[in-house]
Amino acid sequence: xxxxxxxxxxxxxxxxxxxxxxxxxxxxxxxxxxxxxxxxxxxxxxxxxxxxxxxxxxxxxxxxxxxxxxxxxxxxxxxxxxxxxxxxxxxxxxxxxxxxxxxxxxxxxxxxxxxxxxxxxxxxxxxxxxxxxxxxxxxxxxxxxxxxxxxxxxxxxxxxxxxxxxxxxxxxxxxxxxxxxxxxxxxxxxxxxxxxxxxxxxxxxxxxxxxxxxxxxxxxxxxxxxxxxxxxxxxxxxxxxxxxxxxxxxxxxxxxxxxxxxxxxxxxxxxxxxxxxxxxxxxxxxxxxxxxxxxxxxxxxxxxxxxxxxxxxxxxxxxxxxxxxxxxxxxxxxxxxxxxxxxxxxxxxxx
Numbered sequence: 001x002x003x004x005x006x007x008x009x010x011x012x013x014x015x016x017x018x019x020x021x022x023x024x025x026x027x028x029x030x031x032x033x034x035x036x037x038x039x040x041x042x043x044x045x046x047x048x049x050x051x052x053x054x055x056x057x058x059x060x061x062x063x064x065x066x067x068x069x070x071x072x073x074x075x076x077x078x079x080x081x082x083x084x085x086x087x088x089x090x091x092x093x094x095x096x097x098x099x100x101x102x103x104x105x106x107x108x109x110x111x112x113x114x115x116x117x118x119x120x121x122x123x124x125x126x127x128x129x130x131x132x133x134x135x136x137x138x139x140x141x142x143x144x145x146x147x148x149x150x151x152x153x154x155x156x157x158x159x160x161x162x163x164x165x166x167x168x169x170x171x172x173x174x175x176x177x178x179x180x181x182x183x184x185x186x187x188x189x190x191x192x193x194x195x196x197x198x199x200x201x202x203x204x205x206x207x208x209x210x211x212x213x214x215x216x217x218x219x220x221x222x223x224x225x226x227x228x229x230x231x232x233x234x235x236x237x238x239x240x241x242x243x244x245x246x247x248x249x250x251x252x253x254x255x256x257x258x259x260x261x262x263x264x265x266x267x268x269x270x271x272x273x274x275x276x277x278x279x280x281x282x283x284x285x286x287x288x289x290x291x292x293x294x295x296x297x298x299x300x301x302x303x304x305x306x307x308x309x310x311x312x313x314x315x316x317x318x319x320x321x322x323x324x325x326x327x328x329x330x331x332x333x334x335x336x337x338x339x340x341x342x343x344x345x346x347x348x349x350x351x
Contacts, residue, residue, distance in 0.1 A: 046264050046271045050309040051086055053260040058082045060257035061295035064250050070234040074297045081299030085306035098313045104152045105164040111149040112174030119181040128229040130182055143300035147277055149175055151311035172211055180218040185226040186289045188219035190280045231288045238292040271312045
């Protein structure tokens, strides 16, 4: 009725667009607090601490980009990516991902297949890796899938069979093949070092050591054609950029924000591999071999960090696995026997 009474078509379109924006604002104002509440209370301590640290790091990087003269849309794009990542983390079945070994192995296989299939994407000029364009948004499958793939390949205590280990190993092999075809030397080197550390710290047999050696061999093959990507302001070497500009004030909040990414591993022993993974990514980003995660422009790194928190097994998950296995091994209790009541009646003697 309101649109019919408006004479100008331009005014009608403005009125309809304003109603749409108002409806979106109201729906977001109702949905975002619920999503954050699910992240804060439904998840374990690793998800809570990781979500808070990711929010602080993205906020620190956005403030630096806005202060140092980056394109005006970049800080907002990082914040939108953070909101989308937190909402996705809230919707994921984290408890099942942390306890169901069969689901973890199947996801490893599917993610490795996706990384291999992403090789068919055309490379973008001036950018490293492959990019998947979803309308106006471009994401990098390696950043999205590889951190979660590595963490999902971690064997749960007492909950892995030979078939699950074969699926996990096959997923890692497919991921290595895809990274080798894309000449991702840094990711292969990081994956090989992490698998070596895992095989040394766990009694995982020769399988993990063989996969680590294979990843390092693929890194050597990829290094023959690898070239360092050209540095881009506010994307690569963000800390060195702040240092070169003499922004001591910016470094005073960027360096603590970088260390915050490792806070979940320091607080929770189960998140040790998560901390090692992102510590290696941060080290490789210092010379500019990888983009600076979360501090610089890049929604794929934000999504990769937040979504990988769902693959970290919580401390309570391990206890639940042992309780289920113990209860399954124990025989069922015997039903109580019925006792028959016998009444001792006095016998009458015949006279």
